[in-house]
Amino acid sequence: MSTLLLFAAITDIWAGLPTHPAVVNPVSYETFGRPAEVISLSGEWDFKTAGHGSGIRSVRFDKDIWKDGARKIRVPAVWEAEGVGERGMGIPYLCADNAPKELRHVFVGEGWYRRTVEVPADWRGKRVWLKAGGVRSQGWFYVNDNPVAWLDTATGAWKWDVTDFIRFGETNKIVVMADNAVAQRGGTDSFCNRWGGIWRDIELEATPQVFIDDAWVRGDFDRRVARVEVKVEGEGEQ
Numbered sequence: 001m002s003t004l005l006l007f008a009a010i011t012d013i014w015a016g017l018p019t020h021p022a023v024v025n026p027v028s029y030e031t032f033g034r035p036a037e038v039i040s041l042s043g044e045w046d047f048k049t050a051g052h053g054s055g056i057r058s059v060r061f062d063k064d065i066w067k068d069g070a071r072k073i074r075v076p077a078v079w080e081a082e083g084v085g086e087r088g089m090g091i092p093y094l095c096a097d098n099a100p101k102e103l104r105h106v107f108v109g110e111g112w113y114r115r116t117v118e119v120p121a122d123w124r125g126k127r128v129w130l131k132a133g134g135v136r137s138q139g140w141f142y143v144n145d146n147p148v149a150w151l152d153t154a155t156g157a158w159k160w161d162v163t164d165f166i167r168f169g170e171t172n173k174i175v176v177m178a179d180n181a182v183a184q185r186g187g188t189d190s191f192c193n194r195w196g197g198i199w200r201d202i203e204l205e206a207t208p209q210v211f212i213d214d215a216w217v218r219g220d221f222d223r224r225v226a227r228v229e230v231k232v233e234g235e236g237e238q
Contacts (some may be wrong), residue, residue: 004108004233008029011185012140013150013156013170014140014149014150014162015059015147015149015150016149016160016161017148017149017160018164019158019159019160020129020158020160020161020213020214021115021156021157021159021188021214022129022131022132022133022157022158022159022160023131024132024133024157024159024200024201024202024212025042025133025200025201025203027208032097033153035156037123037126037205037207038203038204038205038206039117039119039203039204039205039207040045040099040201040202040203041075041117041174041201041202041203041204042074042075042076042201042202042204043074043075043115044072044074044075044115045072045073045074045075045113045114045198046072046113046114046115047070047071047072047073047079047084047111047112047113047114048065048066048069048070048071048072048111048112049084049107049109049110049111049112049137050065050109050110050112051109051110052108052110052179052181053108053229054109054110056110056112056162056168056177057110057140059147060070060145060146060147061142061145061147061175062145065112066112066114070151072194073113073197074202075083075113075115075197075198075202076133076134076198076199076201077113077195077198077199078136078194078195078196078199079107079178079195079196079197080103080104080105080106080107080196080197081105082197083105083205084105084107084197085105085106085107086105086106086107086112087102087103087104087105087106087200088102088103088106089101089102089106090102090103090194091106091108091194092194097134097186099137100106103112103159104192105235107180107196108180108181108194109179109181110177110178110179110181111177111178111179111180111196111197112175112176113174113175113177113178113198114173114174114176114189115171115173115174115175116171116173116174117166117171117174117204118171118172118195119166119167119169119170119172119236120168121165121168121169121170123168123206124168124169125209126163126206126207126208126209127161127163127207127208127209127211127234128161128162128163128166128204128205129159129160129162129204129205129206129207130143130148130157130159130161130162130174130202130203130204131159131202131203131204131205132149132151132156132157132176132198132200132202133157133200133201133202134197134199134200135151135176135178135197135198135199135200136178136180136196136197137152137178137179137180137181137182137194137196138150138151138152138178138179138180138182138184139151139152139176139178139179139198140175140176140177141167141174141175141176142173142174142175142176143162143165143172143173143174144165144166144167144172144173145175146162146164146165148160148162148165150217155201157162159205171214174203176198176202178196178197178198179196180194180195180196180197181194193204208234208236209234209235210234211233211234212230212231212235213232213234214229214230214231215228215229215230215231216228216229217229
């Protein structure tokens with residue numbers, strides 16, 4: 001099993017939803033524009049910090065912890081760059097890798113994000129995916145209080161089928177908790193100070209019921225041929 005597929009299998013454990021590789025905010029949007037079937041969740045989110053292991057997280061998340069002491073934060077962004085934490089010495093994951101450095105903002109713990117989004121009524125009958133480009137270092141995702149995924153991977157962008165949780169033609173709530181107290185699986189950037197947050201884009205995307213889950217091309221220059229493989233999933237797949 002490839003490292004990418006192994007990471008995907010690991011993320012399925014918590015909420016039970018299969019994890020699929022994704023493309024989030026590709027550069028083609030700059031040339032051709034964002035399609036109507038994709039809603040960007042970039043921008044301001046409600047945000048509040050908590051200590052690592054706070055006990056707030058549950059399988060079903062229906063609390064309102066943002067009543068007191070919450071603020072706005074941009075997504076995507078590293079939360080230290082948004083002024084989260086106090087001035088101090090950075091904390092590397094492995095002290096043997098890198099000496100601490102003085103930073104303007106240092107925060108190690110849980111960062112709770114929340115925002116609402118209107119999902120078009122004409123998306124009804126399609127599959128709706130929540131796509132995440134990157135969370136540092138672990139992330140837990142909820143849609144309308146329903147658990148979606150636990151993300152603990154070093155690299156890659158991922159998506160989950162959240163169709164059953166979506167209220168079409170209504171306001172929907174997205175909650176993400178990021179925790180940077182422990183290193184990501186795979187050890188990437190373990191030498192770095194413990195920065196955190198939703199640091200790459202998040203989107204909602206609507207697709208047909210039958211969809212291409214993966215596709216790749218392997219070229220053979222000498223023979224002047226190419227092998228193309230396409231993985232199709234969904235109801236009525238052939």
